[in-house]
Structure formats: structure tokens, C-alpha cells
Amino acid sequence: xxxxxxxxxxxxxxxxxxxxxxxxxxxxxxxxxxxxxxxxxxxxxxxxxxxxxxxxxxxxxxxxxxxxxxxxxxxxxxxxxxxxxxxxxxxxxxxxxxxxxxxxxxxxxxxxxxxxxxxxxxxxxxxxxxxxxxxxxxxxxxxxxxxxxxxxxxxxxxxxxxxxxxxxxxxxxxxxxxxxxxxxxxxxxxxxxxxxxxxxxxxxxxxxxxxxxxxxxxxxxxxxxxxxxxxxxxxxxxxxxxxxxxxxxxxxxxxxxxxxxxxxxxxxxxxxxxxxxxxxxxxxxxxxxxxxxxxxxxxxxxxxxxxxxxxxxxxxxxxxxxxxxxxxxxxxxxxxxxxxxxxxxxxxxxxxxxxxxxxxxxxxxxxxxxxxxxxxxxxxxxxxxxxxxxxxxxxxxxxxxxxxxxxxxxxxxxxxxxxxxxxxxxxxxxxxxxxxxxxxxxxxxxxxxxxxxxxxxxxxxxxxxxxxxxxxxxxxxxxxxxxxxxxxxxxxxxxxxxxxxxxxxxxxxxxxxxxxxxxxxxxxxxxxxxxxxxxxxxxxxxxxxxxxxxxxxxxxxxxxxxxxxxxxxxxxxxxxxxxxxxxxxxxxxxxxxxxxxxxxxxxxxxxxxxxxxxxxxxxxxxxxxxxxxxxxxxxxxxxxxxxxxxxxxxxxxxxxxxxxxxxxxxxxxxxxxxxxxxxxxxxxxxxxxxxxxxxxxxxxxxxxxxxxxxxxxxxxxxxxxxxxxxxxxxxxxxxxxxxxxxxxxxxxxxxxxxxxxxxxxxxxxxxxxxxxxxxxxxxxxxxxxxxxxxxxxxxxxxxxxxxxxxxxxxxxxxxxxxxxxxxxxxxxxxxxxxxxxxxxxxxxxxxxxxxxxxxxxxxxxxxxxxxxxxxxxxxxxxxxxxxxxxxxxxxxxxxxx
Numbered sequence: 001x002x003x004x005x006x007x008x009x010x011x012x013x014x015x016x017x018x019x020x021x022x023x024x025x026x027x028x029x030x031x032x033x034x035x036x037x038x039x040x041x042x043x044x045x046x047x048x049x050x051x052x053x054x055x056x057x058x059x060x061x062x063x064x065x066x067x068x069x070x071x072x073x074x075x076x077x078x079x080x081x082x083x084x085x086x087x088x089x090x091x092x093x094x095x096x097x098x099x100x101x102x103x104x105x106x107x108x109x110x111x112x113x114x115x116x117x118x119x120x121x122x123x124x125x126x127x128x129x130x131x132x133x134x135x136x137x138x139x140x141x142x143x144x145x146x147x148x149x150x151x152x153x154x155x156x157x158x159x160x161x162x163x164x165x166x167x168x169x170x171x172x173x174x175x176x177x178x179x180x181x182x183x184x185x186x187x188x189x190x191x192x193x194x195x196x197x198x199x200x201x202x203x204x205x206x207x208x209x210x211x212x213x214x215x216x217x218x219x220x221x222x223x224x225x226x227x228x229x230x231x232x233x234x235x236x237x238x239x240x241x242x243x244x245x246x247x248x249x250x251x252x253x254x255x256x257x258x259x260x261x262x263x264x265x266x267x268x269x270x271x272x273x274x275x276x277x278x279x280x281x282x283x284x285x286x287x288x289x290x291x292x293x294x295x296x297x298x299x300x301x302x303x304x305x306x307x308x309x310x311x312x313x314x315x316x317x318x319x320x321x322x323x324x325x326x327x328x329x330x331x332x333x334x335x336x337x338x339x340x341x342x343x344x345x346x347x348x349x350x351x352x353x354x355x356x357x358x359x360x361x362x363x364x365x366x367x368x369x370x371x372x373x374x375x376x377x378x379x380x381x382x383x384x385x386x387x388x389x390x391x392x393x394x395x396x397x398x399x400x401x402x403x404x405x406x407x408x409x410x411x412x413x414x415x416x417x418x419x420x421x422x423x424x425x426x427x428x429x430x431x432x433x434x435x436x437x438x439x440x441x442x443x444x445x446x447x448x449x450x451x452x453x454x455x456x457x458x459x460x461x462x463x464x465x466x467x468x469x470x471x472x473x474x475x476x477x478x479x480x481x482x483x484x485x486x487x488x489x490x491x492x493x494x495x496x497x498x499x500x501x502x503x504x505x506x507x508x509x510x511x512x513x514x515x516x517x518x519x520x521x522x523x524x525x526x527x528x529x530x531x532x533x534x535x536x537x538x539x540x541x542x543x544x545x546x547x548x549x550x551x552x553x554x555x556x557x558x559x560x561x562x563x564x565x566x567x568x569x570x571x572x573x574x575x576x577x578x579x580x581x582x583x584x585x586x587x588x589x590x591x592x593x594x595x596x597x598x599x600x601x602x603x604x605x606x607x608x609x610x611x612x613x614x615x616x617x618x619x620x621x622x623x624x625x626x627x628x629x630x631x632x633x634x635x636x637x638x639x640x641x642x643x644x645x646x647x648x649x650x651x652x653x654x655x656x657x658x659x660x661x662x663x664x665x666x667x668x669x670x671x672x673x674x675x676x677x678x679x680x681x682x683x684x685x686x687x688x689x690x691x692x693x694x695x696x697x698x699x700x701x702x703x704x705x706x707x708x709x710x711x712x713x714x715x716x717x718x719x720x721x722x723x724x725x726x727x728x729x730x731x732x733x734x735x736x737x738x739x740x741x742x743x744x745x746x747x748x749x750x751x752x753x754x755x756x757x758x759x760x761x762x763x764x765x766x767x768x769x770x771x772x773x774x775x776x777x778x779x780x781x782x783x784x785x786x787x788x789x790x791x792x793x794x795x796x797x798x799x800x801x802x803x804x805x806x807x808x809x810x811x812x813x814x815x816x817x818x819x820x821x822x823x824x825x826x827x828x829x830x831x832x833x834x835x836x837x838x839x840x841x842x843x844x845x846x847x848x849x850x851x852x853x854x855x856x857x858x859x860x861x862x863x864x865x866x867x868x869x870x871x872x873x874x875x876x877x878x879x880x881x882x883x884x885x886x887x888x889x890x891x892x893x894x895x896x897x
Contacts, residue, residue, distance in 0.1 A: 018076035045238030052247035052260035061248040070115030078706035083216040214241040229253035278430040298395035389417040499545035571775040581748035598823035601727035614685035626711035728818040
């Protein structure tokens with residue numbers, strides 16, 4: 001399953017944080033990524049990376065948790081096969097999680113299988129005796145548990161066996177290195193009553209499962225962490241000696257002392273943009289009606305949505321989620337069920353009851369077309385892991401003062417079917433029916449619950465909308481944060497047509513269907529909203545469903561006006577105009593023309609890693625580490641240490657040879673421009689050189705193999721960087737070089753709509769740019785110095801069109817730099833002038849204008865312009881240069897030559 005953009009971003013932040021934690025304390029790493037937020041360290045025993053990823057309900061937290069295991073193993077734990085303690089809030093969710101993680105077709109298990117080559121072992125904590133000693137170190141071991149399972153109290157006597165000596169586990173402890181026993185709980189006199197213990201056992205390591213986990217220093221994943229931030233919890237976790245703790249929750253604890261360290265947070269807008277959730281939520285006031293009327297309204301709304309769902313290409317069966325009162329209330333589960341069957345003639349097979357004693361959804365696939373369930377009645381039990389994107393209508397019959405579980409229940413109607421925007425607009429929304437003597441308090445309760453689910457107050461103001469007519473019809477709101485209004489789509493022309501009946505839009509082309517949203521009203525008529533141009537097929541469809549005479553003529557006229565507005569609003573690119581191709585720097589070598597890139601330079605000069613020394617120093621005194629010298633200078637040393645966060649067994653070390661280590665290193669080190677036939681001899685030389693020192697043993701190298709792989713990777717980077725820099729210097733600044741740089745029409749960068757698909761963040765400012773070549777502008781803030789530069793270019797008479805050059809995902813026009821990793825420079829603005837010349841502008845703030853990076857960019861920009869014979873201009877603009885000239889004056893000086 002491909003991750004959504006915000007999920008990829010969340011994992012990238014987790015990886016970056018854990019990588020930083022190798023080099024500095026966790027609080028410093030967190031401060032580097034979240035400088036405005038203090039880091040909370042709950043106890044000295046938990047002086048480890050301990051952070052939270054906050055994703056609102058419906059955002060795929062558990063899938064992210066599954067992917068994060070490989071991030072931690074790679075970036076922090078230094079292990080091929082980690083040990084993971086996966087904590088969930090309840091036993092039902094534990095059972096569901098174990099089932100999903102053991103299902104090879106489930107996305108959670110697929111994430112683990114992909115990362116660990118299908119060598120994965122998953123168990124529930126109570127089944128720990130199923131683990132074999134050989135599972136550790138040869139598979140990724142995932143133990144799923146509730147936090148309560150590890151708490152010792154009178155209510156949890158059955159789980160005390162986790163802390164008890166267990167004869168079966170003795171084989172596990174026998175294979176542990178002696179050092180691993182240090183700090184583990186020992187057998188005391190009060191333990192002698194346990195199985196197989198004699199007085200002679202006192203003082204020996206207790207072979208308990210808790211002790212075994214502590215020996216392997218597990219990565220702890222906390223799924224839904226809001227109840228896991230108490231002193232008791234921290235003490236419990238501390239006993240297990242975790243290497244790192246990653247929380248995934250919609251509702252992090254925000255206590256000043258014990259609150260979560262929120263590393264990443266995504267809002268509702270991102271989830272809506274990725275079609276993960278239904279928004280807005282239409283809330284209907286039933287405060288003046290009896291409970292039967294609110295039930296009737298919810299049932300009728302489900303029927304209306306079911307009729308509209310027939311127009312969708314994928315199967316959708318809308319479901320109502322009823323929240324009945326508890327056994328002391330009036331509208332109990334049995335009362336509500338009887339009313340649905342006897343008064344509303346709903347078949348009993350379409351109703352499922354889910355309470356503590358009735359679990360009628362167990363082993364039922366609600367998404368299956370063969371499933372008949374249309375109504376689910378509960379009191380609070382659905383909060384335990386229940387998930388159904390077909391749930392559209394939430395109907396609470398509880399008084400607001402007792403609706404403490406509305407938070408989790410409401411979340412069940414937010415998930416979008418198939419994570420795809422629906423054709424019928426009503427199916428993109430969720431619906432809530434509330435009965436309360438104080439409707440205002442009930443609505444406030446919903447707002448509070450949405451805050452608890454991970455949304456902020458500004459989002460909630462747009463999410464909750466009163467359904468004043470009780471129709472459930474969602475006439476498009478141009479000012480809706482999550483609809484078609486707003487700054488992002490202000491240039492989009494939108495028209496709404498009222499049609500008779502339900503038009504068959506399936507016959508339209510896919511691009512045209514994507515521009516259409518349908519809203520079906522109670523009287524059977526349809527509102528068709530169309531954005532962008534209306535083609536002939538759509539025109540015929542609209543007119544076919546418009547009454548004849550004046551109405552049809554008016555609709556035809558509206559279509560013409562609409563298309564004229566679309567044409568006027570089009571950007572130059574949409575009108576079919578062409579932005580001139582921009583020549584790129586090329587290399588001429590032995591009469592061959594190639595694009596000027598760092599990799600090209602390295603290949604031309606005959607890059608071969610075996611031309612360089614295979615020198616890495618292994619420090620064996622005290623703190624062991626590998627050391628390399630950068631650029632051959634001893635004052636530029638980089639040290640690589642083993643993380644030592646998890647236990648690596650020494651079993652099998654005697655069977656591993658130096659050749660095995662070389663092959664492992666070759667598989668771990670990724671350098672695409674160093675082929676395996678070159679890599680293997682280089683790695684062999686490094687290993688042989690290290691082993692030639694009598695103080696180094698193969699066992700030591702194996703124990704520190706991850707640090708060794710990082711040191712080798714850094715050494716190869718350093719050597720390649722030296723080669724590229726030398727080639728770069730000779731090509732650009734050595735008149736006697738055998739390589740010549742030039743511009744050629746054979747290598748040009750061309751902007752067109754396909755390669756300028758904008759990537760958020762997009763420009764959302766009040767000012768409407770007139771000369772930007774494309775409709776959207778990416779990565780430009782609505783104010784600041786860079787905006788002022790764009791504003792000046794947009795109003796400069798010499799400029800015909802300009803483009804905000806995209807630099808995300810390595811798109812856009814670029815110039816070469818000397819570095820290996822960051823070897824491309826993407827200038828900020830590309831301008832086409834009325835006289836046919838091209839102007840490239842890079843804007844730098846004063847604090848960056850004099851650093852080495854900026855100097856190199858300025859030099860390559862001027863070099864590129866000089867090679868164009870006056871056809872291209874370049875300026876690195878600052879607010880005020882060393883001559884006292886303003887940004888505008890600097891640009892004017894370049895234009896005038």
C-alpha cells in the first residue's frame with residue numbers, strides 16, 4: 001500500500017529524529033526539529049528517544065506504526081531484526097492487532113514483511129512461551145500487549161506470570177552474553193515458591209519474560225498513548241529497559257510535566273486533501289423532538305444516502321451508528337432494536353448489537369457486498385477498535401451529560417470509503433443527529449470530542465455545520481475550508497445547474513467526471529456543480545436534464561458564459577502558450593556532449609573507489625568506534641559509533657567468516673555509482689586492513705558491523721566528493737582542461753503542465769499574480785522578502801512571463817554544484833523577457849548571502865549566463881548589496897547590462 005504524503009512526511013521526521021539521536025541527547029535532537037517546544041523526559045530510567053506522532057482519527061496511525069519499526073531498526077537500533085513491544089489500549093484491540101500483524105494480506109504485516117524479508121514473528125504477550133530462542137536475532141519479534149498486562153496489581157493476577165520465573169525460558173537466557181545479565185531482576189527469597197526454584201537459585205537471573213524483554217531492550221510502540229503518560233506507566237516501562245518509545249495517537253497528553261513530545265502533527269485539512277475522512281459533519285438539532293423522531297430521521301437519511309450511493313462506481317452501503325442509553329436509561333438497546341423492527345419494519349438481519357455482552361459484529365466483514373448490516377446499536381463498545389468506512393450517520397440518544405464515549409463513536413463515521421473522493425457530494429460528508437435538552441451544549445460536546453480526536457479549533461469551526469433544513473443535502477459552500485472555496489482555488493470557475501432527475505455521469509470521460517459534484521435533493525432533483533471547462537458531452541447531459549423552453553435556453557447561455565470565464569481565467573500555460581526552453585550546462589569530452597552533472601564528471605575522470613586508500617581506524621580502547629578522515633585532512637575526522645541500543649547475540653559468530661561480513665556490508669551500503677565488482681574488493685581491503693591489526697577481532701567487527709557500514713559509506717562519499725570537486729574545478733576554471741563546459745540546444749529544460757504539477761505548500765496570498773506562467777505557485781509565502789521579489793518581477797515591464805522554479809522532488813531547472821549529495825542548484829525564479837532573453841533570479845536573505853554555498857551558486861549562475869552569449873541573464877539578489885543597491889536596482893542593473 002502506497003503511503004499518503006503526510007504519512008511519508010511523518011516517517012521522514014521519525015527517521016531524522018532517530019538519526020540525530022545517534023549524535024546527541026534526545027532532548028537536543030528534539031529541540032533541533034521542534035525548537036519552539038520543550039522536551040519532557042519523564043524519568044531518568046527513560047532517558048531514551050521518547051516522541052509522539054499525532055495523527056487525527058482516520059489518518060492511519062497503526063499503519064504508520066508498522067512502517068516505523070524499520071525506520072527505528074535502520075536509523076537507531078543498529079539491528080537487522082528488532083524486538084518490538086507493541087502496546088495497545090485494550091484486549092479487543094490487542095486481538096485485532098495480532099490478527100492483522102499475522103495476516104500476510106494485511107497492510108500492517110506487508111509493511112513488516114517488506115522491511116524484514118518476511119522474517120517476522122508476532123505473538124500476543126500471553127503466548128510468550130511460543131517464542132523460540134532462535135527467533136531472536138533471526139526474525140523481527142513483535143509482542144503485542146496492553147500496558148495493563150505489565151502492571152502488577154490485585155486486578156491483574158493472571159498476568160503476573162510475565163514477571164515470574166519460567167523454566168521454559170531458561171534456554172533463552174542461556175544464550176545471552178554474560179554482560180546482558182547485568183541489571184536484570186534477580187531471584188529473591190520471596191520467589192522460591194515459583195516453579196523449579198531452590199534456595200541455591202537466589203541471586204541468579206530470574207528467567208521471566210519481562211526480564212527477557214529487558215535483556216533485548218525492545219523498541220516500544222504505543223498505539224493510542226493518551227492514557228499511557230502517568231508515573232505508574234513510566235515505572236512499568238522503565239522496568240522493561242526500552243531502547244526507544246514511539247507513540248502514535250490522535251489525542252496526546254498535554255500535561256506540562258508528563259505530556260507527550262509531539263514530533264509530528266497533521267491536521268484535518270491534510271486528511272481531507274488525501275480523501276481519508278468525510279468532512280464537514282452536518283449536525284441536526286432534535287432537541288424539540290422525542291427519541292422516535294430522531295431515530296426516524298436517521299433511518300430516512302440512511303435510505304437517502306443509500307439511493308445516492310447507487311450512482312457510485314464502487315460498492316457503498318451506508319450504515320447508521322446508534323448510541324443507545326445504558327440499562328438505567330429510557331432508550332435502551334432492546335427498546336431501540338424493537339422499535340426499528342416492529343415500528344419501522346426493518347429486518348432483524350440488518351441490525352447488529354455490539355455491547356459488552358452482545359458482540360454481533362464479531363467475524364463480520366461489514367465492507368462485503370454480501371453483508372446485510374445497515375444499523376449498528378451500541379452504548380460504548382465500538383470505541384474498542386471498530387472500523388467501518390461505510391458508517392455515515394451517527395445518532396446519539398444519550399443526554400449530553402452522559403455522552404462520554406461520543407469521541408470514539410463519532411470517529412467511526414469520519415473514515416472515507418476506499419480513501420477516495422466520492423462523485424455524489426453528500427457521500428463526502430458525515431452526519432450527526434443529537435437529542436439533548438440543551439442542543440448548544442450537545443454541539444459543544446461534539447466540538448470538544450473533535451479536539452480530543454486530534455483536530456484544532458479552527459478546523460472544527462469549519463467541520464461542524466448545522467443542518468438547518470434537516471435535508472442532509474450539501475449545497476456547495478464556496479467558503480468551506482474543505483470544499484471548493486478558498487485561496488487555493490480562487491482562479492477556478494465554478495457553476496451550479498439544477499437538473500431534473502439523476503443524470504448518468506458514468507458515460508462522461510474520466511477527466512470530466514472528476515470536475516463534477518452531484519447533490520441530490522429530497523424532491524428528486526439534482527444540483528450539478530462543475531469546475532473548469534464544460535465539454536460537449538457534459539453540455540448535452542446538462543441540457544437533457546433541464547426543462548425545455550426558457551430554462552433550457554438559460555442553461556445553454558450559462559454554459560457559454562461559464563466557458564468564456566474559464567478561458568479568461570486560464571493561465572498562459574492553459575491557453576497553450578509555450579515557455580522558452582532553458583539551456584543547461586553541458587560537458588564536451590572527446591567530442592561527446594553530455595549533461596553537466598557531478599556523476600558525469602566522476603565517470604569522465606574514471607571514478608573507481610579502488611584508486612583510494614581503504615583506511616578506517618577502529619578504536620578499541622574504552623568507547624569503541626570507527627574513525628575516518630575527510631578529504632585526507634586529519635583535522636576533519638568523523639566518528640561512527642555502534643548504537644548499542646539492542647542486544648545482539650554472539651551465537652553463530654564462530655561460523656561467520658570475513659567473506660560473510662564483506663557480503664553483508666555490500667548489501668547494506670548503497671552507492672549506485674560504485675558497482676559491485678568495484679565495491680567488493682574495496683570492502684575486502686577495508687576488512688583485511690582492520691583485521692591486520694592484532695587488537696581487532698572478527699567478532700568485534702561483527703558486533704559493530706552497523707557502525708562499520710556507516711563509516712565505509714561516509715568514506716566512499718568523501719572520496720567521490722573529492723573526485724567531483726576536482727573535476728568541477730578543472731572544467732570551469734582550468735583553461736587547459738580536456739573537458740569544456742558549454743550551452744547547447746540538445747540539452748534544455750522545458751516547462752510544461754505535466755512537469756509543473758504543483759506540490760504543496762501553495763501560494764495562498766491576497767495578491768493575484770498576473771504574469772505567472774502557471775495557475776498555481778508552489779512554495780511561495782504570502783509575505784516576506786521572497787514575495788517582494790516575486791511581486792517586483794510580476795510588475796516589471798520587461799518581464800513577459802515568470803515561473804516560480806520548483807525545487808521539491810528534484811523538479812525544475814537546475815545548475816550543477818560540486819557536492820555529491822546536494823549537487824543541484826534550483827534558482828528561485830525563471831523569467832521570459834519581452835525581448836526574448838531569459839532572466840534567472842536567485843534571492844538570498846542577508847544572513848545567507850555570504851556563505852560558501854551562496855558564493856558557489858552565484859559563481860555557477862554567472863558562468864552559465866556568460867556561456868549564453870547574452871541570451872541568458874543571472875542575478876543573485878539580496879535586500880541590499882555591498883554597493884548599497886536595493887533588490888530592484890540589482891535586477892535593473894543586470895537587465896541593462
